[in-house]
Amino acid sequence: MNLQQLRYVVATAEHRTMTDAARSLYIAQPALSRAIRDLERELGMTLFARSGRGVVVTAQGRRVVKLAKEALDAVHEIEALATHTHSGTSELRVASPPSLEPALAGRLLPAYVSEHPGVRVQIVRCDGRDGVVNAVREQRADLGLTDLPVPADLVSHPLERQEIVLISPPGLDLPGSVAMSRLNGMRIVLPPQGSARRREFEQLFATHGVRPVVVAETDERGGWPVTVRTASASLLGYRTMADQALRAGLVVRSLDPPLRRIIALVHVRKRIPTMAQDFLVVAESGSAGSPV
Known part of the structure; x- marks a missing residue:
């Protein structure tokens, strides 16, 4: 056993x-x-x-x-105790994919640290939702920031809805708001084959009856702007990625109808460390004005 x-x-x-x-x-x-x-x-x-x-x-x-x-x-309690004892300091580990890291580092972490200055926060970088789920399950992170849904063995705390936008290289003849039908035949960058996010996008395309041309795959690491440029293809990503896209000289457009995903903090279905509980309180109070 x-x-x-x-x-x-x-x-x-x-x-x-x-x-x-x-x-x-x-x-x-x-x-x-x-x-x-x-x-x-x-x-x-x-x-x-x-x-x-x-x-x-x-x-x-x-x-x-x-x-x-x-x-x-x-087992989880023992591993958490060992981690905190070994580090010699109070440390909170939050797993996040690169696409949501701007929201985590730009808003959630500063709000938490201002109220709990004695806690060091480590961002555990993961490849998409699957990576966040595995990091939380394997106790490599106390909390995870990801889009929903997640498996039923995790508890989710919805924070906000985030818009999914189309990020493209310059020069494409597209309107400011792109109808889903325009994705048919479009050169596009998608998550790796077999991943949960790839399946969701494929289901989305099937729902709208469109067939984009997949020319590249990315695990959402920081090099995605280069992939978009070199492949001359568009990418579907969160609005929080817009600043990085614009700095890279890319163009950000909304979709029509708008496409949004619920973003949540997730953890294992058990009592979590006090630091993690405090982080949830700060995050949920800060998202009170963002309906989900």
């Missing part, structure tokens, strides 16, 4: 289907089913029973799920 198997058991119990649990864990469904079967054989008990297209937790399974949650919580 290992911690990974315990995480699998908890996720399966929460989602009630192997497919949804596997999706939340970012693993293949057969791998999850195999891991659960191996654990059941090791324990000599049945944890889940088939029910239609899903599963139900057995009586023995409910006890195992409860103990698994307690064990995972204890």
